[in-house]
Each structure stands twice: as structure tokens, then as C-alpha cells.
Amino acid sequence: MKTHEMPRGGTDPDVPLLMLSVSCARAHTHTLRGPSTCVICEPARKMIFKSLREYLAWLYYQYLLITGIYVLEPWEKSIFSSILFSAIAMAIYTSYVFVPIHVRLALEFFSGISGVQPESTVALMT
Amino acid sequence: MAITAANGALPHLSPNGVKCEDIKRNGCHNKREKNGPGTGIASRQHKQESFEQAPMYVAVMTYLGFGIVTLFGYFRDFLRAVGLEKCNLAQEREEQKDFVPLYQDFENFYNRNLYMRVRDNWNRPVCSLPGPVFDLMERVSDDYNWTFRLTGRTIHNAINMGSYNYLGFAENNADFLKTVADTTQQYGVGVCSTRQEIGTLSIHEELEQLVASFLRVESSMTFGMGFATNSMNIPAIVGKGGLILSDELNHTSLILGARLSGATIRVFKHNTLKGLQRRGGRDGRKVGVNMEGSVVRLAEIVALKKKYKAYLYLDEAHSIGAVGPSGRGVAELFNVNPADVDVMMGTFTKSFGAAGGYIAGKKELVDYLRSYSHSAVYASAMSPPVTEQILRAMKCIMGKDGSTEGIRRIRQLAENTRYFRAKLKEMGFIIYGNDDSPVVPILLYMPGKVVAFAREMLERKIGVVVVGFPATPITEARARFCLSASHTRAMLNQVLRHMNEVGDHLCLKFSRVKYSSCPDLCDETDFELDS
Numbered sequence: 335m336k337t338h339e340m341p342r343g344g345t346d347p348d349v350p351l352l353m354l355s356v357s358c359a360r361a362h363t364h365t366l367r368g369p370s371t372c373v374i375c376e377p378a379r380k381m382i383f384k385s386l387r388e389y390l391a392w393l394y395y396q397y398l399l400i401t402g403i404y405v406l407e408p409w410e411k412s413i414f415s416s417i418l419f420s421a422i423a424m425a426i427y428t429s430y431v432f433v434p435i436h437v438r439l440a441l442e443f444f445s446g447i448s449g450v451q452p453e454s455t456v457a458l459m460t
Numbered sequence: 461m462a463i464t465a466a467n468g469a470l471p472h473l474s475p476n477g478v479k480c481e482d483i484k485r486n487g488c489h490n491k492r493e494k495n496g497p498g499t500g501i502a503s504r505q506h507k508q509e510s511f512e513q514a515p516m517y518v519a520v521m522t523y524l525g526f527g528i529v530t531l532f533g534y535f536r537d538f539l540r541a542v543g544l545e546k547c548n549l550a551q552e553r554e555e556q557k558d559f560v561p562l563y564q565d566f567e568n569f570y571n572r573n574l575y576m577r578v579r580d581n582w583n584r585p586v587c588s589l590p591g592p593v594f595d596l597m598e599r600v601s602d603d604y605n606w607t608f609r610l611t612g613r614t615i616h617n618a619i620n621m622g623s624y625n626y627l628g629f630a631e632n633n634a635d636f637l638k639t640v641a642d643t644t645q646q647y648g649v650g651v652c653s654t655r656q657e658i659g660t661l662s663i664h665e666e667l668e669q670l671v672a673s674f675l676r677v678e679s680s681m682t683f684g685m686g687f688a689t690n691s692m693n694i695p696a697i698v699g700k701g702g703l704i705l706s707d708e709l710n711h712t713s714l715i716l717g718a719r720l721s722g723a724t725i726r727v728f729k730h731n732t733l734k735g736l737q738r739r740g741g742r743d744g745r746k747v748g749v750n751m752e753g754s755v756v757r758l759a760e761i762v763a764l765k766k767k768y769k770a771y772l773y774l775d776e777a778h779s780i781g782a783v784g785p786s787g788r789g790v791a792e793l794f795n796v797n798p799a800d801v802d803v804m805m806g807t808f809t810k811s812f813g814a815a816g817g818y819i820a821g822k823k824e825l826v827d828y829l830r831s832y833s834h835s836a837v838y839a840s841a842m843s844p845p846v847t848e849q850i851l852r853a854m855k856c857i858m859g860k861d862g863s864t865e866g867i868r869r870i871r872q873l874a875e876n877t878r879y880f881r882a883k884l885k886e887m888g889f890i891i892y893g894n895d896d897s898p899v900v901p902i903l904l905y906m907p908g909k910v911v912a913f914a915r916e917m918l919e920r921k922i923g924v925v926v927v928g929f930p931a932t933p934i935t936e937a938r939a940r941f942c943l944s945a946s947h948t949r950a951m952l953n954q955v956l957r958h959m960n961e962v963g964d965h966l967c968l969k970f971s972r973v974k975y976s977s978c979p980d981l982c983d984e985t986d987f988e989l990d991s
Contacts, residue, residue: 364912377964381712396967405577407604410532 509755509894514970518905522935525907533573548606570930574907579605581914587614590623590630593945596923615921619951621941622925626782626898627869629813629853631809640848647844655830657670659841667847669869670854671818676798679827680820682850683835684842686807688715689817692835694773695721696828697749697803705770714775748917755783755894758794762801771802781811784897787870789858814846814851814903869945873898876943876952883956888969892938909966910937916966920958 374396383389398404403411477822539545549572550563580601588595596615599608623630631637643663653659664682671680679727685690694717698704702723706714718725758774762855765772776789784792787808791798798804807817819829829838857866877898884891890903904910907928914926917939943952963969 374967377967380964392965399906399908399912399966400521402528402906402908405529405574406532407577414528414532414684441963445873 471703503776510889512893512971512973514890514903514905515972518970519713519935522905522907522937526929526934528575529907533569536573537569537688542596548603566925576605578907578911580608581911581918584918584923585610589632590620591632592620592625592628592944592948592951593617594620594623594923596918615918618918618921618923619947619955620923621943621955622812623944624778624925624942625944625946626778626811626873626942627787627811627813627853627857627866628944629811629849629856631813631946637849639852640845643848644845649843649845651841651843654836654838655841656837661841661844661847663844663847666840667842667851668818670851672820674854674858675791675804675820677804677820677822678987679816679823679825681833681836682808682816682818682842682847683825683833684816684840684846685835686815686817688835688839689805689807689819690714690775691717691720692839693805693819693829693833694718696833697721697773697825698723711740711775711777721738755793755897756790758790758801762796766800772800773803774787774801774805776804776806778810780806780841781853781857782870782873783896785870787811787866798966808846808850808853811857812850814849814853816842816846816850873943874946876945876947876949879949880941880952880956881942882975884959885971885975887956887960887963888971889959889963890971900943900944902941903936903938903970904968905935905937905970907937908937909968912966913962913968917958918961922955922958 403414540547552562585597585717586594587597596618598611598613600611620812647661647663651659667682668680672678673681689842690713700722704718704725705723706718706727708727761772781787783789791801802821804820805817808814842901849877855861859866877896881891881895881900892901896947904913910926912929914924917924924939924941926939932938
């Protein structure tokens with residue numbers, strides 16, 4: 335992962351800047367940053383990626399760093415990633431299969447209090 | 461170090477060296493300071509110290525990272541135990557399996573499962589002097605850091621942001637080192653004896669007088685090793701039955717010395733006077749921190765100690781030479797009378813570019829230590845070239861060599877510190893500590909990022925020191941930059957530029973407070989052109 339082009343701000347040595355030595359107690363104005371700029375989105379906005387592939391590679395790098403598996407050996411990384419991936423896949427499958435049914439049942443239960451009572455839940459499921 | 465009772469004089473020591481008549485009235489405050497130089501405005505007591513908290517998700521992710529690596533650690537241990545994987549660690553022989561175990565398996569869990577994976581970031585071989593730039597030997601590992609191999613190439617002129625070289629005395633300029641070379645010619649290098657036997661040279665006497673006059677105390681004694689100065693002298697001063705109040709973030713040498721002494725130790729929360737007071741306030745030692753960058757509140761501590769009739773042991777390993785308008789440490793910074801501090805301790809490793817430590821104070825104290833300290837009696841005396849290096853550095857700082865080089869360096873360090881810290885804060889990193897401290901800890905938090913940071917910076921030819929658990933709390937892993945008076949503005953700018961890029965690349969800018977430098981409200985404004 336090498337250096338990316340970045341918009342140059344105050345740290346650009348090529349642009350002469352008038353810098354004031356911040357030596358006094360009241361020199362800083364502290365303002366809280368804007369509402370929830372997430373730590374991933376902000377650098378991503380600053381960095382310029384040459385291609386989608388590079389962006390995906392950077393996202394993968396962040397995933398390695400955050401979960402801590404950056405320090406593991408490649409085969410351990412594969413084990414962890416496959417376990418995580420299968421867990422997520424199972425979660426998606428389960429939600430795809432079961433969530434609509436549960437939502438429909440819940441809605442009918444609550445509408446049944448105010449409205450018509452169904453004969454049986456078996457009739458509902460078919 | 462609890463020694464005497466209310467009369468304040470050193471007690472009559474019996475041969476076994478343990479005395480403490482009255483537990484209640486003894487004690488010392490011990491403090492280790494590490495700070496940048498002051499601004500010369502002694503009245504500016506309020507220091508800006510910041511210890512910003514990271515967002516909650518950062519702590520969660522840190523624990524997550526550690527948890528996952530720990531799980532894999534158990535898994536790998538299981539594989540090693542079963543025999544599916546070769547064990548690279550020391551193990552007892554088959555015939556010795558029934559003996560008392562020599563290598564404790566579980567204690568080294570962290571070491572073999574986390575540290576070993578990433579230990580290429582530590583113990584890097586340096587092959588030049590540790591000046592503002594240095595050379596590193598390139599080394600690679602073929603088996604995931606169990607063994608290393610030097611490739612033969614050298615990384616030249618990497619910027620050194622890790623050495624304790626605050627005033628830039630780690631230099632190899634032949635003119636400056638002329639006196640050191642002459643001393644080596646005259647005295648040789650090894651002393652071949654301890655101070656008590658036949659190892660006290662005239663140059664040691666000269667150094668001790670100079671240190672005493674530098675610190676404005678009666679007398680001082682120097683030792684060959686800084687760590688040993690603490691760990692060997694505290695048992696000589698305090699004994700069983702005394703009480704030591706120790707700051708939570710004390711250095712290991714102080715903790716070791718306190719434990720060796722056999723006194724009761726009570727720890728109080730770092731730099732809090734209320735904590736100190738609550739802890740009985742009778743005796744105590746307060747020590748500043750090595751990893752944090754905060755300043756001790758010396759005047760208040762002295763007031764407390766007078767109120768409770770305790771003794772103060774001040775450890776200035778990092779602040780001597782670097783703090784205070786003329787480099788005389790925190791006592792000068794806060795305008796405290798040096799006679800109020802009972803035992804002043806410091807080391808020569810950091811600001812003077814040498815090795816060793818000193819203890820300074822009243823003549824009776826120092827004379828007592830000459831006979832009863834383990835370091836003085838058993839340890840080898842300080843080497844003559846090292847002694848001369850300290851002499852020349854100290855004379856330079858005091859201005860006795862006739863030039864203003866010392867003051868220039870102190871000012872340069874102050875300027876570098878302020879600039880560097882301000883720019884890093886502006887970029888959005890979380891920095892701990894006092895604004896004047898030349899030790900800049902940048903919080904990285906997650907174990908993966910700590911390692912990635914060190915490796916990325918090395919690729920960009922900047923040498924940094926990163927520290928994680930267990931030297932720091934588990935959620936506060938950091939990189940620690942040590943600024944030097946010999947860093948030029950161009951070097952700092954280069955480091956800052958790379959820090960900016962790496963910070964974005966690794967998403968390290970956790971600070972939620974926006975800093976902007978405001979031109980009109982400043983007391984002192986220096987206009988500098990960034991070119």
C-alpha cells in the first residue's frame with residue numbers, strides 16, 4: 335500500500351505559509367467537529383484512489399487492521415475470513431428466509447386485535 | 461524512602477541500614493518528570509495538558525482485535541501441544557519433564573502469540589550514532605519473526621524520532637568531542653573498580669561538584685547506571701517500616717527500588733494532589749510518567765510535603781537539561797527552592813547524551829549514600845569518557861564554555877516541541893501530555909494499526925518507537941516521538957508530511973476536537989515562514 339495523492343493543506347512545504355507559533359494558552363479555538371464524521375469516510379474522502387481496485391484494496395487493508403488479523407499469518411487470515419464470511423452469509427440467508435414470514439405474522443397479530451380474528455395460524459401460513 | 465522523624469535530620473543509621481522510628485512521620489514524595497522546556501514565564505503555572513478520550517468504537521475495536529488474536533493464540537498453542545506444529549521456544553528436555561518447570565508455559569502466552577508475530581518493530585539494529593538522522597541495518601525474517609537475517613543493506617539517513625536526544629548532544633563532531641578524546645587518552649576507558657574501593661577518579665569529583673553547582677544544591681553523587689541509581693539507592697534511604705507514596709505511573713526503576721526497600725507502598729492516581737493527600741500524605745513519592753508527557757505540579761507537592769512533614773524524592777530523568785529556562789529541571793521551571801526537594805535524582809542518558817545517574821541534595825545525605833548505597837559500594841564507577849561527555853554537555857548548558865550554544869539548543873528544543881505538537885493536533889491526531897513536553901505520544905489504540913504504523917514509517921525512512929500492552933494500558937497503544945534540538949525544521953516538516961499521509965492511509969486521526977491557530981490572541985507571536 336503506497337502513498338496516495340492528497341490535497342495539500344497546511345503541511346505542504348512547497349507553499350509558503352505564514353505560520354504563527356502557537357505558544358500561548360489561548361491560541362487555539364476548540365470547536366467540536368461536525369456531526370459524526372466517521373473515521374473511515376473522512377480519510378477516504380481526502381485520498382484520491384486511482385481505480386476502484388485500489389479503493390477495494392484499501393478497504394480490505396482497513397478490515398485487516400481493525401479486526402487485528404493484520405498480525406496473523408496468511409493461512410490464519412484465511413481461516414478467520416472464511417469463518418466470518420460464512421457467519422455473515424448464514425445470517426443473510428436466515429433473514430432472507432424468515433424475516434418476511436415473521437413480519438407478516440406480527441402485522442396480522444396486531445391488526446387482528448383491532449380487526450378480524452383469523453381462524454387459525456395454519457390458515458395464515460398456507 | 462522513609463527515613464527520619466520530625467526533626468528532619470538524617471537518622472542515626474544502624475549497620476543494617478533499616479531505620480524508621482516512626483512510621484507515621486516518614487516518607488518521601490518521589491517524582492519523575494518528563495517535560496519540555498518552559499517558556500521562561502515562571503508564573504505561567506497553568507499548563508495545558510490534554511488527555512483526550514477516543515470515541516467509544518475505538519475501544520471496542522481495540523478489544524476486538526486483542527480478542528481475536530488471543531483466540532488464535534490459543535489455537536496455535538493447541539497445535540503446538542498436539543504436535544502439529546513445531547515449537548520454536550525453549551523447552552525442557554524429555555528427561556527433565558518431572559522436574560520443577562523452568563519455562564512457564566502460560567506466562568509467556570502473550571510473548572509467544574502476540575509479541576513474536578510483530579517483533580520486527582523492536583530491537584532494530586542501528587549502525588550509526590543516534591543523532592537526528594541515523595542508519596539502520598535492514599533485516600528480514602523468513603519464518604514470521606522467529607529468526608532474523610541481515611540482508612547486508614543499510615537504510616541510510618532515516619530520521620530519528622525515537623532517541624532521547626533532547627539537546628542534540630549525541631553528536632560526533634570532532635571539535636566538540638576533543639576533550640572527550642583527551643580524557644580517554646589520559647584515563648583510559650575502564651575504571652576497573654568500584655567507587656568505594658579505588659575507582660574514584662579526579663574527574664568524578666569534578667563532575668559531582670559541577671552537578672551540585674548546576675542544581676544549586678550542596679552536594680551530589682554520580683553513578684554509572686541510571687536505572688541502578690533509583691533501584692539501588694532507594695533501599696538505602698528507606699527501610700522496612702517506612703511508607704512510600706508512589707505515583708501510579710512510576711518508572712520500573714522506582715517501583716523496583718521501592719519493593720527492594722521493604723517499605724509499605726501506597727499508589728495514588730497519577731498527578732492528582734487529592735489522591736496524594738488522601739493517601740495519608742505522610743510519606744510519599746510521586747513520580748511523573750515516562751509514557752505520558754505530563755508535568756508534575758511541583759510547588760503544590762512541596763507545600764503538601766511541608767504540611768505533612770514528608771520527604772520528597774524527585775526523579776528528573778527526562779526533565780533535567782530540557783526543562784526550565786536554563787535547563788535546570790522542574791525546580792527551576794516552577795521557581796521552587798532546590799533545598800525544598802530532599803532528594804533530587806536524575807539521569808545523564810537523555811539530555812546529556814551519556815549514561816549514568818546522579819543523586820543530589822544535602823551533604824549529609826550524599827555522604828551517607830557514598831557508604832551505604834549498593835550502587836556506590838558494588839557497582840563499577842562511571843567510565844572516564846562518559847564522565848567527560850557529561851562535563852562538556854553540562855558546561856555547554858550552563859554557558860561555562862563561553863558560548864551560547866547551550867541556551868540556543870534549549871530554545872530550539874522548545875520551538876521544535878511547540879511547532880510539532882501544534883501541527884499534529886491540527887492534523888487531527890490524539891496527543892497526550894503537556895504542550896511543552898518534547899515527548900509526544902500519539903495514540904494509535906489498535907494492535908494492528910500500531911504495527912502497521914511502525915512498518916509504514918520505516919518504509920518512509922522514519923524511525924519511530926511504538927509501545928503497546930503491557931507497557932501501556934491495553935487500550936492505549938501509542939507511538940512515542942522524542943524531539944531533539946538537532947532536528948531541523950525541514951526534517952520536522954518531512955515527518956509531519958509523512959504522518960499526514962500515514963494518518964489518512966491507516967485512519968489514525970481520531971481527534972474530535974478541532975484546533976486552529978488563532979493569530980490575534982497570542983501573548984508571544986513569532987512569525988515563521990514555512991518554506
